[in-house]
Amino acid sequence: xxxxxxxxxxxxxxxxxxxxxxxxxxxxxxxxxxxxxxxxxxxxxxxxxxxxxxxxxxxxxxxxxxxxxxxxxxxxxxxxxxxxxxxxxxxxxxxxxxxxxxxxxxxxxxxxxxxxxxxxxxxxxxxxxxxxxxxxxxxxxxxxxxxxxxxxxxxxxxxxxxxxxxxxxxxxxxxxxxxxxxxxxxxxxxxxxxxxxxxxxxxxxxxxxxxxxxxxxxxxxxxxxxxxxxxxxxxxxxxxxxxxxxxxxxxxxxxx
Amino acid sequence: xxxxxxxxxxxxxxxxxxxxxxxxxxxxxxxxxxxxxxxxxxxxxxxxxxxxxxxxxxxxxxxxxxxxxxxxxxxxxxxxxxxxxxxxxxxxxxxxxxxxxxxxxxxxxxxxxxxxxxxxxxxxxxxxxxxxxxxxxxxxxxxxxxxxxxxxxxxxxxxxxxxxxxxxxxxxxxxxxxxxxxxxxxxxxxxxxxxxxxxxxxxxxxxxxxxxxxxxxxxxxxxxxxxxxxxxxxxxxxxxxxxxxxxxxxxxxxxxxxxxxxxxxx
Numbered sequence: 008x009x010x011x012x013x014x015x016x017x018x019x020x021x022x023x024x025x026x027x028x029x030x031x032x033x034x035x036x037x038x039x040x041x042x043x044x045x046x047x048x049x050x051x052x053x054x055x056x057x058x059x060x061x062x063x064x065x066x067x068x069x070x071x072x073x074x075x076x077x078x079x080x081x082x083x084x085x086x087x088x089x090x091x092x093x094x095x096x097x098x099x100x101x102x103x104x105x106x107x108x109x110x111x112x113x114x115x116x117x118x119x120x121x122x123x124x125x126x127x128x129x130x131x132x133x134x135x136x137x138x139x140x141x142x143x144x145x146x147x148x149x150x151x152x153x154x155x156x157x158x159x160x161x162x163x164x165x166x167x168x169x170x171x172x173x174x175x176x177x178x179x180x181x182x183x184x185x186x187x188x189x190x191x192x193x194x195x196x197x198x199x200x201x202x203x204x205x206x207x208x209x210x211x212x213x214x215x216x217x218x219x220x221x222x223x224x225x226x227x228x229x230x231x232x233x234x235x236x237x238x239x240x241x242x243x244x245x246x247x248x249x250x251x252x253x254x255x256x257x258x259x260x261x262x263x
Numbered sequence: 264x265x266x267x268x269x270x271x272x273x274x275x276x277x278x279x280x281x282x283x284x285x286x287x288x289x290x291x292x293x294x295x296x297x298x299x300x301x302x303x304x305x306x307x308x309x310x311x312x313x314x315x316x317x318x319x320x321x322x323x324x325x326x327x328x329x330x331x332x333x334x335x336x337x338x339x340x341x342x343x344x345x346x347x348x349x350x351x352x353x354x355x356x357x358x359x360x361x362x363x364x365x366x367x368x369x370x371x372x373x374x375x376x377x378x379x380x381x382x383x384x385x386x387x388x389x390x391x392x393x394x395x396x397x398x399x400x401x402x403x404x405x406x407x408x409x410x411x412x413x414x415x416x417x418x419x420x421x422x423x424x425x426x427x428x429x430x431x432x433x434x435x436x437x438x439x440x441x442x443x444x445x446x447x448x449x450x451x452x453x454x455x456x457x458x459x460x461x462x463x464x465x466x467x468x469x470x471x472x473x474x475x476x477x478x479x480x481x482x483x484x485x486x487x488x489x490x491x492x493x494x495x496x497x498x499x500x501x502x503x504x505x506x507x508x509x510x511x512x513x514x515x516x517x518x519x520x521x522x523x524x525x526x527x528x529x
Contacts, residue, residue, distance in 0.1 A: 049439040050408060157303070186302040187464050191508055191520040198519060213437035216510045220520055243512065257438035259467035261509050263494035 011076045013174050013207045014038040019060060019070030021231075029053040031060070031231040034070070040174065041205040045218040045239065047254060048228035054211045057228070058177050061209065062096050063087060075174060092122040092171035099180035101164040105152045111138075111163055112148045118170040137166040141196060158189035162196065169200060177209045182217065194221055216258045219243055227251050266331040268293040268426070268458045269314065273326035276309050276318065283309040283322070285482045291475070293332055293425075296452065296459040298469035298490070300505070301479035310479065311428050311462045315343050333425070341371040344419030346448075348431040350411035353418065354403040360387070360414050361399030364421050371422030386417040391447060409440035413447065420451065427452060430462040445472060466505050470494055478502045 014037070021031045031053045038044050048054050059065040061072060063079055071080045074094055082090060098104040105114050115134045119125045125133045135145045141162040152160050161181060168176050178197070182190040198221070200206060210222050218225060219239055226236040229250040235242055246252045267290040276284040284306045291297050301307040312318050314328055316339050330337055337343050347353050355363055364383035369376060380399065387395035390413040392406075403411055412432060419427060429448065433441035449472055452459045463469055469476055469490065476493040478486035478501065485499040497503040504523040 050437045187466075187505065188302050188508075188523040191510070191522045195519045195522060213439065215438070216512050216514070219512060220510050220514060220516065240516070253439055255512065257442040258512050259438075259465055259471055261467040261494070261506070261511055262470045263491045 010040060012037045012073075013040045013042075013075055014061070014209070015073040016061070017071050017073070019067040019072065021056060021060065021065070021068050029056055029231055031056055031067070034231075034233055036226055036233070036236065038175070038207050038209065041201065041207055042224065043201065043208040043210055043222040045210045045212060045222035045225045046228060047212055047215060047218055047225060048250070049213060049254070051230075052228040053231040054213075054228055055179060056231075058096065058179050058209065058211055061175075061177055062094065063091075089122075092118070092124075093173050094175040094177070095168035095171060095173040096177040096179065097161070097164050097168050097181050099184050101160040102152060104164060105160075107151065107153065110149050110151055111155075114152065114163060115167055115170060118167060122171055124171060133170075137170055138163075140169065140200070141166045142192075156189075157185045158193060161185060161193055165193075165196065165200070169204070169206070172204070173206060175207050175209070177211070179211045180213075181210075183212070183214065190217075197221075213254070214258065215243060215254050227254065265292075267291060268295070268330065268332050270329045270331055271314070271327070272329075274310075274313060274328060275325040276306075276313055277323045278319075278321060282482055284313070284479075287326070287484045289477060289484060289487050291458060291460070294456050294458055295475060296461065296473040297475045297477060298473040299460060299462045299477050299479060300464065300466060300469055300502075302464065304481075305479040306482040307462050307479045308430055310477075310484075311430050311460055314426075314460060315339055315345050315428050317345065337426070338371075340367060340424075341422040342424055343426045343428060344422060344424035346412075346416055346419045346427065346429040346432045348434050350408070350415040351403070353415045354411060356403055359400045359402055360406075360417075364414070364417050367418055367421035382421070383417070386421055387414070389420070389451065390414065390417045392417075409436055409444060412436065412440075412444055416444075416448065416451070420455075424457065426458045426460070428460045428462075431464070432461075433468075434464070441468075448472075466494060466509060467511065478505075 016034055016036050019031060019034050023030050029051045046054050046057060060067050071078050079090060115137060116130055119130055119133060138145055143162050152163060182193050212218050222239055225239040225242050226233050227250055234248045234250050246255060269291040272288050274284060274287040299307040299310055313324060318324060361380055361383045364386055365379035368382040369379035384395045384399055387398060392398055392410060392413055433444050461473055473490055476490045477484055480501045486493050486502050494506055497506060508521045508523050
């Protein structure tokens with residue numbers, strides 16, 4: 008028998024996404040430990056709504072979401088809070104995801120304190136180790152995120168996400184706001200962390216070239232439905248739907 | 264030889280002590296499409312804004328930016344249309360889009376309000392907003408992100424400019440919407456014989472859509488020439504690295520992706 012999936016999404020539907028987001032219709036999929044699944048689709052396809060549901064930032068109308076075998080849609084309050092350390096999220100724009108008045112130290116101390124992961128006396132050493140793992144020096148620990156470059160900020164966001172040793176990280180367009188020259192570095196960092204820790208990723212993106220480089224499996228969303236899914240390379244080689252073909256066709260080709 | 268549309272010689276821009284651009288010289292012909300490529304802080308937007316005459320207060324420019332075929336100093340909004348990355352920053356949230364387009368047409372084409380509203384409907388149609396007449400009285404928030412960028416394009420074109428400057432016009436949009444907008448931009452530029460300056464960080468997009476490429480690195484124009492030459496035989500290590508690390512649909516799959524070694528670029 009295959010091991011318990013890290014994430015199992017069972018028939019979830021949502022009539023409307025919150026904050027004006029797209030709805031979802033009968034979404035089901037399974038993610039194995041250490042696997043990377045890309046969720047691709049155009050704006051309004053429901054990608055972000057799906058991420059918010061998995062993160063329990065919004066409630067589905069129907070269906071359930073299971074994390075390591077436990078139905079997290081049935082959890083609330085303290086039980087949900089305790090569970091939260093096991094799934095984390097990295098957003099497209101880390102600046103919007105950080106308290107603007109916090110320093111890097113504050114940002115990284117929060118998960119330690121909230122989840123009781125270290126003794127206050129050890130915060131400094133734990134934060135230093137996390138920064139090192141994401142390729143940053145401790146010299147920027149007292150700076151606010153807005154004084155960092157886009158790539159450095161995203162590294163801090165990744166450090167915050169791995170702090171709690173999660174089994175799943177939802178990456179919502181983690182490189183699309185970054186300079187081209189640092190995109191590969193961030194993707195490589197995520198690949199390294201996956202190899203070291205066995206974390207599984209949900210990788211949300213509209214750029215199929217990046218999806219192909221990063222994720223072994225792919226689901227394509229259109230108007231809240233899964234219209235295609237499978238091994239990334241197989242889906243891209245022989246797309247079966249107009250949606251996937253349009254996404255492939257939309258990737259700019261380098262010609263000279 | 265015919266006169267170029269745009270002639271830049273020895274252009275430098277400083278913000279206080281910070282040098283944003285240094286010794287830029289280039290020429291763009293009438294109807295040519297130029298891509299400006301570079302990372303954040305390379306000076307590509309500063310160069311575009313220097314051409315548009317829209318440098319912020321406090322910027323000190325030296326050298327010259329001339330428009331030989333025009334024969335006069337171009338007026339932003341009339342001779343030069345500008346399209347920015349974030350349409351929310353260009354559109355007035357409390358004015359209907361018909362009035363926003365008509366205002367530009369009226370001011371810069373010297374036509375009356377009724378004619379300007381008619382022109383606004385034509386422009387909305389040209390940028391492929393469905394049922395343009397019925398959408399004149401809609402407000403920006405009633406449109407999607409891609410549609411808002413189309414409306415911003417209609418405003419940029421409302422003065423009948425001869426030059427369109429598009430500063431990362433699709434970077435905030437998804438790839439499918441990006442493709443639609445870029446196709447539209449391409450067609451309108453060709454149909455109207457516009458000269459285009461397209462600021463982007465995407466070399467593939469630049470290679471598909473422009474005739475010439477200029478690469479900026481730390482405020483200097485390190486590469487300038489026909490797109491195929493610049494990308495096919497890059498002279499500067501930064502350009503070389505951009506081409507080598509580009510992630511495309513046919514990049515061979517490897518365990519790790521090729522990175523740009525910024526330390527090795529000096």
